[in-house]
Every structure is written in structure tokens, then in C-alpha cells.
Amino acid sequence: MQLFTLHRFNYLLAGVLLAPSALQLCLAAPQPLGNDPQGVTLGLRKDSNPLKTFKANVDNAPVKASQDRTAFADFSNAGQQTGSSRGFNQCVGVIISTHDAALFGHYTCGDQGQQRARQDLQQYWNQHKDDKLKNPDVMIYAKVVVNDATGEVMENSFESASTQVFINLARQITGKTPAIEKYFDLDAYVTMPKPGESGRGERPGFDQDTALAYSDYAGFWVSKNGPRFMTVRMQKEAAQK
Incomplete structure (x- = not known):
């Protein structure tokens, strides 16, 4: 079994010490590949390095949305061909996109994030609808x-009840019921509680180093061809040996 890196130790220690309110914070960072605009996951081919491609597209996007921020990319502008947001953890993303432009945001689930989403999305929508x-x-x-005891990803269970607030908001603004793409806590997936002890240990059977490299890349990038997400399937791929 591999030894924990200092980075992972700090992550696990922080998870014990953080207050519940702080858990809504995300690490603003880039994202891995995903699916087509309709939410159909792209097949992962080992020879195409889709995770690396996704990471590069997220990092290189000229228009970015950090935590509790909204961004608008006009694809007719040479300097706005793609947009991205990463580092999702306890956060919700909203993406409204066409072949011409994308309106997207990265929001915490509390009152501040909801207010920011409601204000910004409505303003941009009114300007460009x-x-x-x-x-x-x-x-x-x-x-x-993620079931902490078993490591099972519960794809039908949103972690935050506030997710429905954002679903309703997107529907209210655009008149369309949004499609849902999902992600999970990759660090929680590859670690587990130590019986009778505080802190966490490695869950057997995973590539800890690769999982760590992509743990901050829950997110998406978007172009005129639609959004691409770090999906549940891709996150699981990143953790496999």
C-alpha cells in the first residue's frame, strides 16, 4: 500500500477540522472530459488520454468561472472560444449554451451562491435570450x-438539498427543464474511515496518485459544440489501477 503524500494528509486533516459551513467551499480549479450537450457520456479510450485532454481544455479555456461567479463566453469573439470551471466540491454548476455562446456559473449551495446565481443568470439571460x-x-x-463505509457512488442521491433550488432556477429563467450531469468526491471514493481511529486511510484497489491528480478537476468546459463534463464515469476511470 502506498504511503500518503503530504498533500493527501493535509486534505484528510482539513476534512476533520472544517466546520460544516466551510464544507460548502469549493477549490476553484480545472476539469476532465465528459459527454455531449445532451448528456451522453463519451466513450473512454485509453489510447486517447481523455482525462489529460479534458484537463488541458479546462486549463486553457480563456473564459473561466471561479466559485460563486458567473461567466459569459461569446464564441464569435476570437478570445472567447471556450469557457470552463473546475474545483467543484459541495457546489452546483449551471450551463446555458448554444452554438453562439455560453452562460455558465459555479455556485455554493448556501444563500450567497443562490443569490448570485439568481441575479447573474437572469441579467445575462435578459440581455441575450x-x-x-x-x-x-x-x-x-x-x-x-459517496457511501463512506462502502465507497459506493449513490448516483440518485444529491449531496445537497439545495441542488433542486438551482434546477428550479434554471427552469424558471429559460423555460426549459435542465439535463443533469453528476460528480462525486473523488478523495472520499478512494479513502475510508480508519476503524476506531480519527482520520482516513486508503481504500484498497485504487490508483491513489492518479486519483489525487484529478481530485480538483470536477467541473466542465464548454465550446460552440456544447459542454463537456468530468463525469462520474471519468472520475471512476481516474481512480482505477
Whole structure:
């Protein structure tokens, strides 16, 4: 079994010490590959390095949305061909996109994040609903639960009840029911509680180093061809030996 890196030790220690309110914070960072605008997951081919490709696309996007921020990418502008947001953890993403532009945000689930989403998304929508954002694809990026005891990803269980607030908000603004893409806590997936002890240990059977490298890349990037997400399937691929 591999020894924990100092980075992982600090992560695990922080998980014990953080207050519940702090758990809503995300680490603003880039993201791995995912699916098509309709939410159909792209097949992963080992020879194509989709995780590395996704990471590069997220990192290189000129328009970015950090935590509790909203961004608008006009694809007709040479400096705004793609947009991205990463580092999702206890956060929800909203993406409203067309072939011409994308409106997207990265929001914490509390009152501040909800207020920011409501204010910004409505403002941009009012400005562009009849041109750049006419007849868009609408998507939500939401966190699901990992069973701490077994490591099972509970894909039908949103971690935050506030996820529904963002689903309703996107529907209210655009008139469309959003499609849902999901992610989970990759660190919780590859670690587990130590029986009778505080802290966590490695869950057997996973590539800890690769999982660690992509743990901050829950997120998405978007272009004129639609959004691409770090999906549940991709996160599991990153953790496999």
C-alpha cells in the first residue's frame, strides 16, 4: 500500500477540522472530459488520454468561472472560444449554451451562491435570450453522495438539498427543464474511515496518485459544440489501477 503524500494528509486533516459551513467551499480549479450537450457520456479510450485532454481544455479555456461567479463566453469573439470551471466540491454548476455562446456559473449551495446565481443568470439571460442564447441547451452539474463505509457512488442521491433550488432556477429563467450531469468526491471514493481511529486511510484497489491528480478537476468546459463534463464515469476511470 502506498504511503500518503503530504498533500493527501493535509486534505484528510482539513476534512476533520472544517466546520460544516466551510464544507460548502469549493477549490476553484480545472476539469476532465465528459459527454455531449445532451448528456451522453463519451466513450473512454485509453489510447486517447481523455482525462489529460479534458484537463488541458479546462486549463486553457480563456473564459473561466471561479466559485460563486458567473461567466459569459461569446464564441464569435476570437478570445472567447471556450469557457470552463473546475474545483467543484459541495457546489452546483449551471450551463446555458448554444452554438453562439455560453452562460455558465459555479455556485455554493448556501444563500450567497443562490443569490448570485439568481441575479447573474437572469441579467445575462435578459440581455441575450433573443440572440446569442436563443433556444439553448440547459444543464446542471451536481454532486452526488459517496457511501463512506462502502465507497459506493449513490448516483440518485444529491449531496445537497439545495441542488433542486438551482434546477428550479434554471427552469424558471429559460423555460426549459435542465439535463443533469453528476460528480462525486473523488478523495472520499478512494479513502475510508480508519476503524476506531480519527482520520482516513486508503481504500484498497485504487490508483491513489492518479486519483489525487484529478481530485480538483470536477467541473466542465464548454465550446460552440456544447459542454463537456468530468463525469462520474471519468472520475471512476481516474481512480482505477
